[in-house]
Amino acid sequence: MTDWTEKYRPRSLAELRGNDKAVDAFREWAESWDDHREAVVLHGSPGVGKTSAAHALAADMGWETVELNASDQRTADVIERYAGRAANNATLGGSSGADDTGGRQLIVMDEADNIHGNYDRGGAGAVTSLVKDAGQPIVLIANEYYDMSRGLRNATREIEFRDVGKRSIVPVLRDLCRKEGIEFDADALERIAERNAGDLRGAVNDLQAVADGRDRVELEDVVTGDRDRSMGIFPFLDLALKEADSAREVLHSSYDVDETPDDLTKWLEDNMLKVYDRDEAVHAYDHLADADVWLGRVRATQDYSYWRYAGDNLAGVAAAREGTKGGWTRWGRPQFYHSSSKTADHVVRKLATAGGVSMTTARRELLPFLAAMTHHCKPRDFTVRMAAAYDLDESHVSFVTGSGETTNKVESVVADAAAMREELVEEHAGGAFAGTPAAADDGETDGDSETDDGSVNTDADDGSADADGGPDEAADERAAGVDGEEGDDSQTSFSDF
16 A cells, blocks of 8 residues: 555645745755855654655755665764765766756755764764755754754754644645545545644545545544554554554554654564564564565665555564464563664674674674574573673673563573683683793784773784784684684584674
């Protein structure tokens, strides 16, 4: 089912309904950009047309659009690598755009009011520097203007988009019905507009949900289909993973949750095993894998119309369940959700360093695998080997496994992992702890250094003799949980990581 908000997204500023003054100010900002070269912030409630206005403006001006989406990690590095490059260098077509208005790029950054904290480390400062020096027009989009940093507010022009009134929403709904060949009662459209109180996007979603499978929309259909527009993520998880009788019900409810399909995928994947049995999970993972393919296509192409296909597969997760689930379930925040802060970053960095992969690969591929394999510290021996291999403490093990940080289970896993690390380090230290130096032609070795987190850091990355004639240090690398050549049987379990 095609998402109407995408299918009928305005292609020009002239097609936007409501906020005429804001639209005029936005157009004036673009047409005079050469004179002031300021970035602009569009702020206002969700669903009032801020993002649509940005894309419509780009179409009117003949500009390319480069979007750094909310689901991306907005660290200083990412912002400088992508948005910074787009804002300061040549356009995608190869022209500089300095003297050609039609050759410019419009840089669109969503959720500018949420760039802060440990996860977006350096992000707010990077955006502020970017908007001051950019060679391309930049649009920041925010729900709460004063949640943005003072420096960023001072460096930009602001335009407020107000809630769309009922008088502006009803004509939009009327036009959609006519385009879809659906008859309607005027009172039904009035009711939908009233229920959404300024949220045009929500009104369109409501109309689509009510009209699905019908040739006519009547007031009775709207009253029966009235929804709670502010549905929280936990009621949605109850519905999707335990209660819903149909995938369609879950799909329609997903429109009510203020989360992107990317984040909804994380929530469902991380909580599904709390209630699904093995056979249900097998079928559900097929749908999650398909959703991830579509989300990857969104990230690669920046075409957010593919989100609807990811949403269809999230409904498939609910369809994989046999019957309803009773009782109360404690849902948890995704372990690699963007507000997991420095604990997530620390664990991902450990995985990336040990595996010789990027942080992105570690976050998207290694961490979900380990989380599934060690859920609630089961099997225990595997969890201990994991904690030893990556030198994880209680907070890290709790983060990966979902078990409480202060529980005896987690504390005993970390204690056994520490003992395992000490045993392996001593075993492969070449007699260093007994005062017996390792063999070397010149009698000198380069000493290992110890990092802040206590892990062993060696000087020779490839395990070969270094420039000073030091010995092969691959054994110490393996003892620290870093990939190396195959050791004895007591070490082979670390190769799994």
